[in-house]
Amino acid sequence: MNILEIRNLHVSVQRKPILCGVELALQPGEIHAIMGPNGSGKSTLANLLAGREECQVTAGEVFYQGLDLLSLAPEERARAGVFLGFQHPVEIPGVSTARLLKEAFNARQRYRRLPEMDAIAFRDHLGAQAGKLGLPADWLLRPVNVGFSGGEKKRNELLQMLVLEPHLAILDEIDSGLDIDALALVAEGINALRDPGRATLLITHYPRLLDRVAPDRVHVLMGGRIIVSGDMALARELERQGYGWLEEVAT
């Protein structure tokens, strides 16, 4: 069964059509990248998959591990194993990353009828994941994203992904604002979750992240549709030539 299957998806935001017939399938173990010019609908696709209300589906279907994804509330999607790494992570004053993740982790455990993790065990689990990303010890106790730089916010998204171990991770420009060292850590984090049970959808503008995670497929989203798919060679071609040469295909 595909982890994610999108069929003929049409989505409007504030009554304006943004996605116009997207077709996409991710098999277990795969990493796919979606590239495309600004305003092509990449973030709308990510937001739609996470359940943002502003995204109105006007036609089409989305299946996640065989479930009708569109019928689930955002929190149900998350508990079932869908994770969105935000392009612009939100600041949550007064709520620590540790607190957020403990609530999130245990909500998922309850959904799956698994025992909740006690405070001490969870702290250890969290500490281990933070260590992998080279985050300082007090990071987890700081309010979520408050006063973080752009790169720190992205690392915090990745930390949450590693702790929640999603089956489908959608990472919306996780590589923007990262320096080279941080980029390497983020790539490592993505690769750490690469296993036959999971799939990842990377939305990015730059091949430098793709070089490190080696996606199975690269798609170009333009004009609300995936107009061409390929492998890493396509990403390199885009870097060299931009998107102009594809405009004919798009129209």
Place this chain on the structure above:
Amino acid sequence: MNALLQVCQQQLLAADAQLPGHDALSIRRFRQEAMQRALQTGLPTQQMEHWKYTPTRWLTESAYAFHAGGCVGLDPEDLKALLVARGQVHHLVFVNGLLSLPLSGLDGLPAGVQVESMARLARESPEALEPWLGSDVTGADQGLAALNQALWPDGAFVRLASGVQLSQPLQLLFLTTSFREPIVTLPWSVVILGEGARAQVIESYATLGQGDHFTNARTTLVLGQGAQLDHLLLLAESDRAHHVGSVQATQLGASRLAARVFAVGGALTRHELHVALAGAEAECHPDGLFVAGGRQHLELHSWIHHLHSHTRSQQWFKGVLDGEARGVFNGVVRVPQGVREIQARQQTDNLLLSDRAEIAAKPQLEIHSDAVQCHHGATVGSLDAEAIFYLRSRGLDEECARKLLVQGFIDVLLQRVQPAVVREWIARRLNSGEVAS
């Protein structure tokens, strides 16, 4: 004349001989003069500027009775949740206005610390009270404060000698038990810190049962040169109760006051903080939080008087309002002419969780001097929809997300409370009410 005033005047006539301090001319005269002031001023009405947001009809419509005080048959177990962990604080418990020694615990008070009943002090050594009788309340239209001055039956008297440090917090619990007819209680407490003394005093108000009653409370704080007081007030009476209270602080040079108020209870709760910064390098840090739901009406007022040059005040008040609740914050900062080198900061942030909740947040700066650094800000907002979606996208349901965001909003004030045992107790008391439920 208003029924409550009439009842109070009768009480002063009828029970005069039983009121503590009757045998001391100074106290007796003070009570009579206060009653005259109360009669002159009258009870507050919404025509008075500083009461215009405060409903006052209940003052004329309810028939509050005086109660002989005390209550038999109270089990210390009943009070467990109302006290900070036993053994970690000294505590005095007042029931229906009078001190209950069996419910109190003052073991191990260090030398130089006096903690006792105001009633006993007024009877046995009234001269010790005389200096504090005239500590006037500085706000406008203080008819209710005058009633307290006329009729207070008891309260706590706390005095630390110079240089003495109270290592454990001292809790003063004012408890009212429900009766068939609603009662009025009028506690007056006095806390005096000698030069360089340090203490934490927690004053909390609670109801056993769900009944209506009226607490008209007054607290006098005096901080000597270099003294440090952490005063924490928890207002958590029954959702049918009415509470009007004031804390009046006078600070000498280089003293430091942290005045924190957490208001969650009461059909109507109105608290006024008055601080007189009367010596160089004196500073006060008032923090306040109200959390109201249903049809509650909660008010926090602060009046900071920078009477001396080189004084500082830093205030942060927050409000959370749900349902049809109403909240009021009114913060007055006064700097008279000729006073220089003042730093005054005031911030109020408010969160409305429902369309029908209302807040009136009013900074009022009365600055008559140029050499002043003064900042104030006021915000009112609702929960951030983007933050709710973010939390939901992590697996939290909407209710849990909202609760976490509200907790996050108030956490910054909670985290300033030390030690942890007090902070955790406050957090539990906040959660046992309507907070973010």
